[in-house]
Amino acid sequence: xxxxxxxxxxxxxxxxxxxxxxxxxxxxxxxxxxxxxxxxxxxxxxxxxxxxxxxxxxxxxxxxxxxxxxxxxxxxxxxxxxxxxxxxxxxxxxxxxxxxxxxxxxxxxxxxxxxxxxxxxxxxxxxxxxxxxxxxxxxxxxxxxxxxxxxxxxxxxxxxxxxxxxxxxxxxxxxxxxxxxxxxxxxxxxxxxxxxxxxxxxxxxxxxxxxxxxxxxxxxxxxxxxxxxxxxxxxxxxxxxxxxxx
Amino acid sequence: xxxxxxxxxxxxxxxxxxxxxxxxxxxxxxxxxxxxxxxxxxxxxxxxxxxxxxxxxxxxxxxxxxxxxxxxxxxxxxxxxxxxxxxxxxxxxxxxxxxxxxxxxxxxxxxxxxxxxxxxxxxxxxxxxxxxxxxxxxxxxxxxxxxxxxxxxxxxxxxxxxxxxxxxxxxxxxxxxxxxxxxxxxxxxxxxxxxxxxxxxxxxxxxxxxxxxxxxxxxxxxxxxxxxxxxxxxxxxxxxxxxxxxxxxxxxxxxxxxxxxxxxxxxxxxxxxxxxx
Numbered sequence: 277x278x279x280x281x282x283x284x285x286x287x288x289x290x291x292x293x294x295x296x297x298x299x300x301x302x303x304x305x306x307x308x309x310x311x312x313x314x315x316x317x318x319x320x321x322x323x324x325x326x327x328x329x330x331x332x333x334x335x336x337x338x339x340x341x342x343x344x345x346x347x348x349x350x351x352x353x354x355x356x357x358x359x360x361x362x363x364x365x366x367x368x369x370x371x372x373x374x375x376x377x378x379x380x381x382x383x384x385x386x387x388x389x390x391x392x393x394x395x396x397x398x399x400x401x402x403x404x405x406x407x408x409x410x411x412x413x414x415x416x417x418x419x420x421x422x423x424x425x426x427x428x429x430x431x432x433x434x435x436x437x438x439x440x441x442x443x444x445x446x447x448x449x450x451x452x453x454x455x456x457x458x459x460x461x462x463x464x465x466x467x468x469x470x471x472x473x474x475x476x477x478x479x480x481x482x483x484x485x486x487x488x489x490x491x492x493x494x495x496x497x498x499x500x501x502x503x504x505x506x507x508x509x510x511x512x513x514x515x516x517x518x519x520x521x522x
Numbered sequence: 523x524x525x526x527x528x529x530x531x532x533x534x535x536x537x538x539x540x541x542x543x544x545x546x547x548x549x550x551x552x553x554x555x556x557x558x559x560x561x562x563x564x565x566x567x568x569x570x571x572x573x574x575x576x577x578x579x580x581x582x583x584x585x586x587x588x589x590x591x592x593x594x595x596x597x598x599x600x601x602x603x604x605x606x607x608x609x610x611x612x613x614x615x616x617x618x619x620x621x622x623x624x625x626x627x628x629x630x631x632x633x634x635x636x637x638x639x640x641x642x643x644x645x646x647x648x649x650x651x652x653x654x655x656x657x658x659x660x661x662x663x664x665x666x667x668x669x670x671x672x673x674x675x676x677x678x679x680x681x682x683x684x685x686x687x688x689x690x691x692x693x694x695x696x697x698x699x700x701x702x703x704x705x706x707x708x709x710x711x712x713x714x715x716x717x718x719x720x721x722x723x724x725x726x727x728x729x730x731x732x733x734x735x736x737x738x739x740x741x742x743x744x745x746x747x748x749x750x751x752x753x754x755x756x757x758x759x760x761x762x763x764x765x766x767x768x769x770x771x772x773x774x775x776x777x778x779x780x781x782x783x784x785x786x787x788x789x790x791x792x793x794x795x796x797x798x799x
Binding site: 285286357497 | 758785
């Protein structure tokens with residue numbers, strides 16, 4: 277099958293409806309990305325008010341999820357989409373659920389940032405958190421790019437990065453445990469830090485899910501729970517078939 | 523065939539697959555090979571092959587003029603009557619090519635019944651509409667047997683409860699949906715094993731359509747059904763298998779779930795998502 281597109285329906289209004297809902301997903305994704313960036317900055321630099329802003333900002337994320345859900349329901353009811361169009365709507369409905377969860381994780385980090393605003397932080401540990409935060413944000417951006425460009429190979433790269441993120445997370449946890457053993461007075465704060473770090477790791481998982489929905493939409497294959505190797509194989513086979521066909 | 527051996531000498535049919543077929547363990551009720559049809563100079567079908575699975579609903583979809591109705595009508599030789607028609611290829615039903623010269627077409631059609639787009643009851647009573655064919659085919663002679671057959675056929679078509687008190691009323695006095703179910707009852711009265719339906723719901727309102735679709739669902743237990751429909755949703759709702767026709771060829775044939783969620787062919791995708799033309 278050729279690469280799917282969104283346009284060229286006989287009904288121009290249908291093209292416009294799909295384009296609109298896709299734009300909405302991308303702008304929700306942009307907002308969530310900003311939430312992560314702000315939350316991590318608030319955590320690293322101890323800006324309590326910025327953490328508070330992130331917590332407040334989550335209502336906007338939630339509102340967008342509901343709006344997009346409604347739009348998807350409307351399209352399903354009125355257009356009865358088929359094949360690639362149907363997969364797009366299903367992929368969007370799932371993607372926004374993960375985006376909303378990412379929003380919740382960012383909110384959690386924002387809240388921890390507020391708690392930890394007055395805490396005298398160990399510099400090196402927070403540097404690693406900064407790296408992890410940048411990494412998961414990149415994953416999300418790449419997943420959204422893959423969605424925007426209908427690029428299943430880019431979606432695979434998101435899944436590949438998740439393993440690195442998991443390793444970075446483990447490293448930070450180990451270091452946190454060391455601090456707590458050295459000085460039990462840090463336990464209370466370190467637990468907050470580790471909650472925030474866990475939230476970042478979860479953002480990586482959600483981004484990976486979004487990548488998998490892109491593969492489903494573009495290739496028509498459900499690649500969840502099959503392992504990274506099988507995922508890479510599935511997508512490279514399809515890509516090769518498509519290139520041979522061209 | 524069941525009542526009479528029409529085979530003469532049974533030749534081994536060599537099948538050359540011309541397209542990817544769904545891999546299923548279903549038994550094949552009818553097997554079409556390289557069927558080509560011309561109306562005068564114009565070729566309507568370009569050598570298509572398709573297996574019709576037993577006790578399944580197979581939907582034929584495609585834009586107007588794609589050959590799907592021509593294909594359907596070839597399955598019980600309804601095209602024979604068209605002036606200037608030329609038909610090549612094989613349609614095998616119960617080990618017999620139905621286009622073999624020794625086949626009795628009337629007999630054939632009692633095994634492969636047809637329901638048309640517009641309900642077309644005879645201008646006779648409801649009872650007579652059902653009883654007519656079994657009577658002239660000599661399948662039923664006793665009045666009580668005929669009463670049973672009429673009741674059984676109307677029940678199977680889901681019409682009995684609505685008409686049992688007025689079997690003498692003209693068939694044409696029924697509503698459109700009822701008339702179509704009467705035509706289905708009439709088709710099944712002669713105990714066919716295959717039912718061909720040419721857009722059976724296109725003249726019906728949504729409620730009557732739903733009734734007929736429910737009926738199709740029930741009928742597939744006992745019959746093999748091939749249905750031509752312009753309504754893609756209908757194909758998605760009723761059919762286990764769907765074939766997409768385009769310009770006299772079958773572009774794609776697969777199970778309905780696959781065809782409507784991830785079709786293999788770009789042309790199929792474009793058609794079912796409304797990007798055709």
